Amino acid sequence: MQQDPDTFSEGRPQTSHSREKDRPTLLVFHVNDSTDDQVLFQTACKTAKVPFVWHVTDSAEKAISYLKTLLKMNREHPAAWPDLVVLDLHMPGGSGFEVLEFIRSTPQLRRLPVVIFTGHPDPAYVKRAYELGANSFLLKPIEFQNTVNLVASLYTTMSFMQRPTLR
């Protein structure tokens, strides 16, 4: 599908897949308003050699708009569906919870795996995330190497779990 170049970017060159032939590329839709975080995660993936491909947007509103576009283009472009959504919580103009609520209340999207990725470990946020149906809640590490370990572990987790078919 076409992407708005001002809104979305792909995080990993396609050629990298050739080095990881036995490991499937997984498409991650990353919703995060921090450019630093976007770069951090993608750099961590390269360092960990995990074949995540990142589609990035920087607000809840744009994320919901993107998902609505996917719903419209469902039949024509099944490959554009993300394998995983990674949500920041605190963003201007709307929180990650709003995106999570949209996903879980939309029949075609409700089975989509969603991971919260945030620097806010407040138990109230953890609880709300699970109540709204988040699959997992991850705390943004301070050390880069811990971020590398975390994305590697997340990829392993995604590799082991059976993923739902979206329709």
Next chain:
Amino acid sequence: MPVTRTILLVEDNPEDVLLLREAFRRNGFQFPLLVVSNGEQAVSYLKGEGDYSDRTQFPVPSLILLDLKMPGMDGFQVLQWIRSHPEWRCLPVIVLTTSFYGPDVERAYELGANSFLTKPVEFDQYVASVRNIGEFWLSKNIMPEPGPFIPAPSRISKSTDSETQDQHRTAPEKDSKHGNRDKHCENGGNPAGGKKLHSPWP
């Protein structure tokens, strides 16, 4: 890696229970693993009723590993029961089954499973998948406070960078002792009060 997280395995096949215990042993896990052999027992355990009324012996679990195919109340019905009870809605549930049948996967996620693991045929692979449960779900993943919970979420606001740093540095590693849970439940996890939450699951 905290060792106080109790895992509840819902599994009717004694051989599969032994396999999981062996996989735990090979991974060096020290998580308490408690086992019930059918759905009805799982619900009784969570309710803390009958044989499971002593919470010192049968602590509130931090994670459920759930088989699907069981006589009587099956894994889907257990999952549905958990997600339809607000006090247990947050409890992470990983389906652990031999099934890789598409409709089973779809139904489990539809009912609110956090993950769906098909047991690999090769034991080494099975040990590796169990290792991932420990390394990711019980270590890196931030778990909710062990239930029962009081559902009372609300809006969040954009905080400052300094607030973020402070929260990050002081993030406590929760254990599963009731003291923490009770303290957490006192405020209901509700920073601002208000909005009623409806279950996202059927």
